[in-house]
Amino acid sequence: GDSVIQMQGQVTLSENDFLFINCTYSTTGYPTLFWYVQYSGEGPQLLLQVTTANNKGSSRGFEATYDKGTTSFHLQKTSVQEIDSAVYYCAMRDRGSALGRLHFGAGTQLIVIP
Amino acid sequence: AQTIHQWPVAEIKAVGSPLSLGCTIKGKSSPNLYWYWQATGGTLQQLFYSITVGQVESVVQLNLSASRPKDDQFILSTEKLLLSHSGFYLCAWSGDGNTLYFGEGSRLIVV
Secondary structure, three states, rough: OOOOOOOOOEEEEEEOOOOOEEEEEOOOHHHEEEEEEOOOOOOOOEEEEEEOOOOEEOOOOOEEEEOOOOOEEEEEEEOHHHHHHHEEEEEEEEEOOOOOOEOOOOEEEEEEEE | EEEEEEEEEEEEOOOEEEEEEEEEEEEOOOEEEEEOOOOOOOOEEEEEEEEEEEEOOOOOOOOOOOEEEEEEEEEEEOOOOOHOEEEEEEEEEOOOOOOEEEOOEEEEOOO
16 A cells, blocks of 8 residues: 655754655655655644656755655755754655545654754 | 634543534635544544535444534534544645645543
């Protein structure tokens, strides 16, 4: 079945460190891929999305490339700041699936130490 | 601009008591609406979705039910709460069936 895998439960970095959060997906279809960010006590908000394979999405300094060959959609940021501390979710929607059904990864909590 | 409002913000309820959580979307006609549940420290699990008034599809029931009495309103409820219902309930809307926009959530503690 469709699934999204994020391996790191928690990542702790210092300000200006490089961020890399691993995400791989599994589906037989043609997915749209997303990264959502959830700040403490709030609902998730869309960070970026990519619909077409081999394209890159970017927002607020974060980037992710839809790599169909490796079925990956890793999230990167060159220099993290304390305000980036949040939980990051990779998500996938197979365009053939039930309307709006997203498969979310387990989430990765990012802690940035000033 | 579209806004989504959830109520209540938080509740502490006893096992076996009823529950009703609400969600209202303004500024968007005929949105697709969704309920998600998030256990503490857990991922997001879709519970229900609705594409039109009066029509709700269940994805995972968890002894909960949902209704859409108006175009802009989505209700999640149960007659008898279980301890396992504790968590964070999120309402979301979508205009194109692709990108989801979440509300601020309702935190439920069942004791």
